[in-house]
Amino acid sequence: MSHRIERIALDCPLPGTQRELLVHRFGRGEGPKAYVQAAIHAGETPALLVAHHLLARLSDADIPGEVVLVPFANPVGLAQRIQGHHLGRHDLDSGVNFNRAMPDLSDAVDEAVGEGLGSDARTNVAIVREAMAEALAGLRMAREGSLLKAALLGLACDADIVLDLHCAQRALLHLFVDAALWPQAADLHADLGCALTLLENGTGSGLAFDHACTVVWRTLQERHPGKAIPDACLAATVELRGFADVDDAAAAADAAAIMRFLRRRGVVAGDPGPLPQHAGEALPLEAVGFIEAPATGIVTFRVALGDVVARGDVVAEIVDPAAPAAADARTLVFSPTAGLVHELADRRFLWQGDTVCHVAGREPVADQRANLLGD
Ligand SMILES: [Zn+2]
Structure with a gap:
């Protein structure tokens, strides 16, 4: 068993302030490499707790390949607290989402080596x-936010497997995952045991971390079809339920499930056992109804997570506290598609345009927001 700890200093522009990434490296490096990072959206605590449990398991495992674990991927965002309220999704300095606008290395890599690629896949990789x-x-x-993104991508970009925990x-x-x-x-x-996998076609996503790990391969494939x-790189964004689902x-x-997968892929030694039976499906991201609040007010849900709805079903009501009469206060919110309710808003007072819920269906949904991943 081999376990090394590295610390990568981030060059903070603030005098007297220094932040760093903590990096655990496990394994002998004689097999596939997996990279796992937790909570690049710094407030996504379930990811931090899963990384803690992974650390314990990796410390005891025989790892012929390599596992790089970054147990908190965003020390910049972790520090963004304003009067007791944590804001970990967007960089307060730039306003940019910590998991968007990742560096796109496609053009630079293509320019450097694209023409020189040949017919042997291993050599090309x-x-x-x-x-x-x-x-x-x-x-x-x-x-600092840009340095953070580049540092994380540098740890991940040569991995066979990238799991970005959110x-x-x-x-x-x-x-x-990329479709x-x-x-x-x-x-x-x-x-x-996922309830659902959403397949992205890569457009309009603003280059999230998983996409930054795969876009180079996709671009080279498109530009050099004969090679x-x-x-x-199998890169996935893993949504570990909701913010409040922090359960030991x-x-x-x-x-344990991630370890089983790493065994199945030969990163970690040992028998993963049979592949679990699962009911969840893989569906195109374009078939998710991103249902937005048609009015401002208090949201009351008519559905729960895991419910299957029909097109036109009422999923929620918005109660307008400014309505002159109670009878006029309620606006019904309808599902534009048939499918699985897999995400609900956690805030209960919504502004018009805020997300109410997501319903994953099978057919592309018309009149959707242009950026399907949102911001
Ligand atoms: Zn996230």
Whole structure:
């Protein structure tokens, strides 16, 4: 067993302030590499607790491959507290979402090595990974938030497996993966017991972390169709239910499920056992109804997580406290699609346009917001 700890200093512009990333490295490096990070959206506590349980399990495991674990991926965001309220999703300095606008290394890598790629996939993977590291080293960045993103991508970009641990508002356990990685990711989905996997086509996502790990391979495949360029990185965003779902037993079970998956992929030694039976489906992100509040007011839900609704069903009501008469106060909220209610708003006073809930269906939903991942 090998366990090393690294600390990566972030160059904070503030005098007297220094932040760092804590990085655990496990394994002998003789097999596949997995990279796991928790809570790049710094307030997503369920991810932190799962990372804690993973640390315990990895410390006891035989790891012929390599596992890199970053147990808190966003020390910048962790510090963003204003009068007791934590704000960990967007960088207060820039306003940019910590999990969007990741560096896109595609052009730099293509320019450096695209034409030189050949017919041997293994050789190409090694060449591209080296070029990704060089492209990252060549980025010019000044802000702490940008340095953080580049540091995290630098730890992940040569991994075979990338698990970016998040949570949603109130939600069922689900994954986001690039559509091209399905059914490759079906064992991850099954081992975790996901209620749902959402398949992204890569457009309009603002380059989230998982996409930043896969976009180089996708771009090279498109630009050099004759070359042997595999999907060398299985990257997934893992939504570990909702913000308040911080439960020791559930987190331990999630960590055990991740270990089972890492065994199945040969990163960690040992028998993963049979692939669990699961009921959850993989559905296109375009088929999710992102239902927004049609009015401002108090939201009362007519549905619960896990409910299956029909198109046109009422999922919630918005109660307007400014209505002159109680009889005029309620606005019904309808589902634009048939499907599974997998995410609900956690706030109960919504402004017009805020998310009420998400319903995952099978057919693309018309008149959706342009950026399906939102901000
Ligand atoms: Zn998140």
